[in-house]
Amino acid sequence: MDTLNKEIKHSIENLTGKEAVKKIREMVDSSSLCFFQTEVSFDDSQSARPMSVQKSDEDGTLWFLSAIDSAKNEEINKNSRARLLFQKPSSMEFLELQGNAEISQNKEMIHELWDSIAKNWFPKGKDDPRISVIKFNPQAGHYWGTKNGAGLAGVKMLFGMITGKPMDVGVEGELKI
Template identity: 75%
Template structure:
């Protein structure tokens, strides 16, 4: 069902594709740094989500993570490479959901590029720990919610709408087509 222009303006929807979608992804990903990484994406009970730290985001929207080659997450990706990521930037009430494909490698050059001191908590042998793997997540589509004004102003607008009975446009949302 196609949304009319009038309905789109009332709902404050701004769908983004190509470079604009990638720009929105990088803006939200780079400012949050953490996500919930969901594997075994389906509509049954066999889904797993866990918090993950993003090591890098590329110009094309590709996201990079470090993970143990022995982890359940890696086994799930090997079984089904489809994944979903969920981001939240609480300070400004921005949210992002990405759908895409995950790929695992043990490229030593990339591990060295992505390495930071915090990773030593999971890989005590350092950059050359044989258990380190890389997860490369390539986004295909997603959805974002952005207040455009931060949590304080969004809350004030919602309260004003409640008191006056006149709905206030709190932010913008839209589909992302990478």
């Protein structure tokens, strides 16, 4: 293991508070699709499903629209712990968040989060009685990325392969909100 760690070069940059929130918002604003994973599922499979973030707040809170009668909402009602997994392949960035999810049917928030795509799931529009809001409060996470974008990282990796010298291409860190 020590030999492997000596060959791989990357930087560790742990972020807390406002810096952690900034990293979350940068990723979410550029790639709002994620896998939303609840801690409880009916078959103990740690169910994950694709979701789209409707909004991110200044404090890192993420907002989703969901059907009140969905399995996901039932799972959240049993255990509010959840995990979000984001990927932005074009720049080789990844983000994993852990936190708590809350469900409401706050009409003001539903109207604020509503967009035309939501009509595919809620054909009765903004006032569909099945719409709920999921508020995800991140507490911690981890991110991975490249220092200078995917293109330069690829060139550095190729150079490292040719020369046999490890190149510093990656950055990762813990997030504490």
